[in-house]
Amino acid sequence: MNTTPDHQTRPRTWLITGATSGIGRELALQALENGETVSALARDTAPLAELAEAHGERLLLIPADVRDEQAVREAVERTVARFGRIDVVANNAGYGLFGAVEEASDTQARAVFDTNVFGVLNVLRATLPVLRAQRSGHVLQGSSVYGQYAHPGVGLLAATKYAVEGLSEALVAEVAPLGIKVTLVQPGMTATPFLANLDVAAGLADYDATVREVQKGIGELPESAFSPAARIAAGIRTAVDSPRPPLRLALGTSGATGMRAALEGRITDLDGWRHVTEAVDA
Numbered sequence: 001m002n003t004t005p006d007h008q009t010r011p012r013t014w015l016i017t018g019a020t021s022g023i024g025r026e027l028a029l030q031a032l033e034n035g036e037t038v039s040a041l042a043r044d045t046a047p048l049a050e051l052a053e054a055h056g057e058r059l060l061l062i063p064a065d066v067r068d069e070q071a072v073r074e075a076v077e078r079t080v081a082r083f084g085r086i087d088v089v090a091n092n093a094g095y096g097l098f099g100a101v102e103e104a105s106d107t108q109a110r111a112v113f114d115t116n117v118f119g120v121l122n123v124l125r126a127t128l129p130v131l132r133a134q135r136s137g138h139v140l141q142g143s144s145v146y147g148q149y150a151h152p153g154v155g156l157l158a159a160t161k162y163a164v165e166g167l168s169e170a171l172v173a174e175v176a177p178l179g180i181k182v183t184l185v186q187p188g189m190t191a192t193p194f195l196a197n198l199d200v201a202a203g204l205a206d207y208d209a210t211v212r213e214v215q216k217g218i219g220e221l222p223e224s225a226f227s228p229a230a231r232i233a234a235g236i237r238t239a240v241d242s243p244r245p246p247l248r249l250a251l252g253t254s255g256a257t258g259m260r261a262a263l264e265g266r267i268t269d270l271d272g273w274r275h276v277t278e279a280v281d282a
């Protein structure tokens, strides 16, 4: 019996959301440079025109806002009509909201969930029928170090990434029997236009010593604190190449250190309060 994975005998097809810049663009670029095919979804596909010129038939540009379920469904249909299948879904589109939890307005909070969580769900509902029919595929869920810990200023952003982590932990077990893999991509600080694209909540003076100090600290970080997007994309490709990819893929040492400290903090709470935990047992 031939046990060679399908993608090793033919080029993979990627569907990438938020492919115009940063990590999404790098993923598209590296896939194309490796002879693979890419369906690139973007609100405005114009920034990808040069890439399309260079890679012709192997790059399909589709205008789609991830918040628009119908547009995402149509994009998936066009992808399958053109390439016949989808091997990797990069649920990458997203943005950050910075500010104290109390400072974020209802509109700002709902907007960031609309893209970072409900957009992810739109992509899942549109692509999983294709992957289930194939009995294969790999879903890359755009998380972050902020899917595992948070500090002042990133509460709402972290809330969206924790939501993606929670649903993905169930998803991985739901779709594994159907031949589908799921990996949460957890980059640390990465050199992309992410910070330039941040939404920022209005400042209350009471949060100057916490939120604004953190904001200032991030603004003063040296270039060397940010991983190049190309390395993040290369790390993601290593996981996609693996027959046994992880559920969680930490990308960048400083983020991984923060995530480890957060995990240890959870164990400390579990252990330190065991007497109360166990006292409620029937």
Ligand SMILES: NC(=O)c1ccc[n+]([C@@H]2O[C@H](COP(=O)([O-])OP(=O)(O)OC[C@H]3O[C@@H](n4cnc5c(N)ncnc54)[C@H](OP(=O)(O)O)[C@@H]3O)[C@@H](O)[C@H]2O)c1
Pocket (backbone or CB within 6 Å): 017, 018, 019, 020, 021, 022, 023, 024, 041, 042, 043, 044, 064, 065, 066, 067, 092, 093, 094, 095, 096, 115, 119, 142, 143, 144, 145, 186, 187, 188, 189, 190, 191, 192, 193, 194, 195, 197
């Ligand atoms: N950079 C970091 O430090 C970092 C760290 C951890 C995790 N991440 C995550 O990595 C992912 C990619 O971010 P990035 O760093 O590459 O930032 P980026 O350069 O700002 O890219 C974000 C992409 O998402 C797209 N997008 C935003 N809202 C969208 C919507 N409603 N519909 C469709 N596309 C939308 C943007 O498209 P437009 O051009 O249309 O705006 C852009 O292509 C995000 O999920 C982010 O949370 C980034």
